Amino acid sequence: MKINVSEIIGTESADYINFEAGGTKAIQMSFEYLNRLKEASDPKSFNVVRTNIPVYKRLNIKDHISFYNKWYDRKFNIDDLMKQFKLEDAGKTRLADAGDELNQRLGFVYSLLCEQKHILFIEPFFQATRENIHLFHKLKEQLNDQGKSIVVAVTKTEDAFLVQPEIMRLTQYGLQEVETEDDSPADNDSHISKIKVKAEDKTLFVNISDIEYLESNEGKVFINISREKFVMESTLQEAEKKLGSHGFYRCHRSYIVNLHKVREIITWSKNTYSVVIENPEESKIPLSRTKYNEIQERLITL
Amino acid sequence: MNITRVAAIFEKDFKEFMRNMMLFTSVLIPVVLAAFFGRMDGGEGGVPDEIVIIIVGVVFSAVTFSSMMTMMAEENEKDTLRGLLQSPASIIDIIAGKSAVITLMTIISLVASIMLVEADGFWSMENIAGLILLGIFFLNLGIGIGLLVKSVATTSVYLIPIMFLFGFTPYIEFLVTDEGHIARQIAECFPLYQNLYILNGDGGAAEYLILLAWVAVSFGIVIWAFNRRKSDD
Numbered sequence: 283m284k285i286n287v288s289e290i291i292g293t294e295s296a297d298y299i300n301f302e303a304g305g306t307k308a309i310q311m312s313f314e315y316l317n318r319l320k321e322a323s324d325p326k327s328f329n330v331v332r333t334n335i336p337v338y339k340r341l342n343i344k345d346h347i348s349f350y351n352k353w354y355d356r357k358f359n360i361d362d363l364m365k366q367f368k369l370e371d372a373g374k375t376r377l378a379d380a381g382d383e384l385n386q387r388l389g390f391v392y393s394l395l396c397e398q399k400h401i402l403f404i405e406p407f408f409q410a411t412r413e414n415i416h417l418f419h420k421l422k423e424q425l426n427d428q429g430k431s432i433v434v435a436v437t438k439t440e441d442a443f444l445v446q447p448e449i450m451r452l453t454q455y456g457l458q459e460v461e462t463e464d465d466s467p468a469d470n471d472s473h474i475s476k477i478k479v480k481a482e483d484k485t486l487f488v489n490i491s492d493i494e495y496l497e498s499n500e501g502k503v504f505i506n507i508s509r510e511k512f513v514m515e516s517t518l519q520e521a522e523k524k525l526g527s528h529g530f531y532r533c534h535r536s537y538i539v540n541l542h543k544v545r546e547i548i549t550w551s552k553n554t555y556s557v558v559i560e561n562p563e564e565s566k567i568p569l570s571r572t573k574y575n576e577i578q579e580r581l582i583t584l
Numbered sequence: 585m586n587i588t589r590v591a592a593i594f595e596k597d598f599k600e601f602m603r604n605m606m607l608f609t610s611v612l613i614p615v616v617l618a619a620f621f622g623r624m625d626g627g628e629g630g631v632p633d634e635i636v637i638i639i640v641g642v643v644f645s646a647v648t649f650s651s652m653m654t655m656m657a658e659e660n661e662k663d664t665l666r667g668l669l670q671s672p673a674s675i676i677d678i679i680a681g682k683s684a685v686i687t688l689m690t691i692i693s694l695v696a697s698i699m700l701v702e703a704d705g706f707w708s709m710e711n712i713a714g715l716i717l718l719g720i721f722f723l724n725l726g727i728g729i730g731l732l733v734k735s736v737a738t739t740s741v742y743l744i745p746i747m748f749l750f751g752f753t754p755y756i757e758f759l760v761t762d763e764g765h766i767a768r769q770i771a772e773c774f775p776l777y778q779n780l781y782i783l784n785g786d787g788g789a790a791e792y793l794i795l796l797a798w799v800a801v802s803f804g805i806v807i808w809a810f811n812r813r814k815s816d817d
Contacts, residue, residue, distance in 0.1 A: 338596070392667070
């Protein structure tokens, strides 16, 4: 099953999003493309898992699961399913009273029971709880084992890396793989306390210690400081040189993290890791598998 | 038709019906009306057949027609069928499951109402045959309109005229007192009048044929609605 990229980006392109049985793709794209992808997917062959899936508000979670189980003539044990998706205590919750977290879990259960061969996840990590991200990873393996194909579409690059280390990007030029091989780190000491960034017409000087993390995205370096993003006129490599001695660490090809702001490291699956930043959103920054041990050492000796 | 799917829909919609106050109270409306009428006329002749048949009309328009239409409209509004309609056959399963719930509720409401008005000789074979035809007519009307309406709010646009035209037909005798009036003659061809004649004991082949014609019209509406919906998708 394929979806032509030209249908989504509106210009000529020979690329297509290929839904391969038993495979998973993570694609970063703009919000606009995300909506068009959602429309381009025919509900007969794609099950779209998004926030707020349509439900029967008056029925409770267990009613829904047993209805899907019967409708699709699956022989799942309802109690086991509820246990797997941590719904044991929520079985009697009516969907009108269930929050986004429970709705998303029901969406996960539905994708396991449905008949469609292709599962399209739209922004599964947007405001998702950590428990649900763990559940997503378990679900992903199960779906792949069932021979279903998964495409995860997200707007934030960090979110794409939450799925797996290999990600793709959909832009006006088509669908490209995002390179993820690691560059050799360059250590070079320098002593600076502020960094020059640009925000529209202003040039700002920000304290290095305020920076949470840096990311490179389509040739630009963005500095993230408590919900704000600024462009820094430099490459990630240069930034790494400048900031290396200030407790910054290149945790991924496209990311540098301020080790002082790191709260914890999460293991989602055997090769997907995240660094959680100490901020209200608990931003999750991708961590390369090869850096997993090194960052722990750096954090201890910090 | 896939029986497991029909059963799945039946179970789900039965639960929904019991928890939806709007649908659940619709079953009670004719019962309450019957309780009033049953006490009002305590004379020797019992409740007049016109009143009994109007209660029948309320049961079929408020329970059979309205609930079916509302249930379908709710699915359309919430888009809850989107993932379930894998094949064209599955819409048949859904309609069959819902119809079973509605039929059950109609029977409960009708039996309770008739018990309260204490109509004698109501459950004769002739009358039951007439009621089945009337029930199919109202059910099909609910399915047809339910396939087309996009939201629960728009169902009331259809409910009032259908209820007055087909549910309260004998009330025309209060509005138009002249027996030979053209409006009365047209009304006497409406389905509920046929059931009144059958209940009176005046029913012959003609009444059943007229009812069958109305049933045929209602099937036509369902097929038309199906095609309209298919071309909309």
